[in-house]
Amino acid sequence: MSLGEEKFSENASVMKLYLEVSHKLHEEKTPHQNITVYETEIFGRLMTLDGEPVLTSHHSFIYNEMMAHPILFNHPNPKDIAIIGGGNCGTLKEVLKHYTVKQVVQIESDERVTRVSEKYFPELCEKNNDSRATFLFVDASEHMRKVESESLDVIILDITEPLGQAKYLFREPFYRDCLNALREGGMIISQSGSPLMTMVALKDLSAEMRKADYKEIQTIHFPAATYPSGWWTATMARKGQKFGDFREQMARHKPFHTRYYNADIHKACSAMPQFMQDAF
């Protein structure tokens, strides 16, 4: 490969990540956002939405696995799943590895994210034709208001930062709609940012979930090389019950492969660093 002809940069409060890219593969402006795909020098392909990196071929496996497996192995029998956002389908692919899962509805506002991913990230989309998967390209906040009560076991919020319209997806009213859609013991998980960059937003998110009457809330953390600070969190909450149903034996002997997640990581990812314990 030649040396980078151009660079991709993301500015997160003046911390910048530059990836040398060899060329731009795709660029389009949809009604929702700008979608760009680059070929990078060493991280495979990179997708950005409005200039924010959302995934690289080489590193997205950690994020995708951690959005799917901890919550699914924490639930005793996850059958009906909703993924909100997640248009690149990497999380969906992980969810569909669970044979308990009977149905996954993915609610992504921008169909083009999925279509572009099918073309440039086929490895993430290889399960998109699974008969258990349904794709809805609609507004998630409206959709969740209308979902049948107590019809879901797990809701995964694989969404972008709480800016603009997306802000609503980090607030109590939306979490209440999700709570209503969950069965007793059902669980929700949302990406919740970097502990080093946006600790305030992380605390806000937990507080909003708490206001929405979830029984117990827990934050997990994991590496995220393409996101600001390289370290990310997701926050889980459960309806009506405390956590404590980790199916450890299933996780240890799961009939599918993962690259980051395993039963040891499951137990480790909720160990809270001292400054996070102190902040909560």
Place this chain on the structure above:
Amino acid sequence: MSLGEEKFSENASVMKLYLEVSHKLHEEKTPHQNITVYETEIFGRLMTLDGEPVLTSHHSFIYNEMMAHPILFNHPNPKDIAIIGGGNCGTLKEVLKHYTVKQVVQIESDERVTRVSEKYFPELCEKNNDSRATFLFVDASEHMRKVESESLDVIILDITEPLGQAKYLFREPFYRDCLNALREGGMIISQSGSPLMTMVALKDLSAEMRKADYKEIQTIHFPAATYPSGWWTATMARKGQKFGDFREQMARHKPFHTRYYNADIHKACSAMPQFMQDAF
């Protein structure tokens, strides 16, 4: 603060981290390297050695704590400690928090790193006058050849990347000198790079430690916002005995404050991601 007047960039195999800096505070060329200190926009001060970032005021606490506390709480009674490298004194400060520790010898080749740190990172150097601390500004490989046999409990290799002369500090002969200096049950820890960027070097390091006849070897991992990929490892090994002496109650009720480390993190940091298990 004004917008960055200049930028600091580190090129790690074409992954670059850019920090907006407001100004350069210090720059000097020593017989060993170029030392530069910048004021950054949001990460406090940044020190680079030959252009590689070694610490920022805001984030170095994670690295420093993880180089000190897991190994010290894994050892039943760590009294005599050597730190190799560690010129910015952040790890030293953490080591001196342990009241079991009677003596710490820090062997740093470049005295200027320590003097510059005393000036620009006084918070890391506030224990430098502790009567238990001795500073030697000599070559570590030569020094360790002459250290009295069985005189140390813990050796901490807080060193830069295995490039140039530093390469020797990642090889079997040096690890054998360290083994000789350790008492039975004594332990060594070395920073061992990013699992996402330099997995081969991490495997090499473990293999070299194994060749040097340590009884058990274990890698731990933690976030590292200023290093390439934002995720870092350290590898520990023990002389003559297996691990298993974690003083958990002491760690839970330690009489000093930490910001990242705690007993839960201690247990979590050795959980190996699946791709690392598969690689070893």
